[in-house]
Amino acid sequence: MTQDIERVLFSPQQLHETVHKLGEKISADYAGKNLLLVSVLKGAVVFMTDLMREITIPCSIDFMAVHSYSGTQSTGEVQILKDLGMPIEGYDVLIVEDILDSGRTLHYIMNLLRSRHPSSIRICTLFDKPSGRKADVTADYVGMLVPDAFIVGYGLDYNEKYRNLPYIGVLKSEIYGG
């Protein structure tokens, strides 16, 4: 796997520090609220499991799975593969995403979940790639800004590979023919 990585963008230590800070901020902001973390499978699962352990207030978790990407190109189409397992009325929903790129995935999810009348709904993304934005979406919590490159590791994949790398790396463009 490592021979496919051009350079390491964020080390495990840097990722840990970023997730810790997000957890602190979320714990302060949501004190006394009915926090429900909604993670978008599969990319956000590593971030989710680390983030929830940095949150020091009570919270619930749930998952949904969508398909929005094929290879390195956003198709613009979002398909629900797995819906939430519970009603979200009365919850302060915080969507936990790995990376906000075109924003189409989160735009779709936000509209869908808003229609179910949660008490509030906000977005926490570990990475934000503002250069790729196509839909009108802004994250309320952003771990780190990333350049316009295809990154893998810490849950993020290229065609289902590299999710288990413990760091974030830039994928060599020859791997995806870029």
Ligand code: IMP
């Ligand atoms: P969006 O709808 O374009 O914002 O796509 C967001 C989804 O695309 C993320 O949840 C990732 O699964 C995927 N994605 C976008 N950029 C990257 C990247 O650089 N590496 C890996 N996956 C990415």
Ligand code: MG
């Ligand atoms: Mg994803």
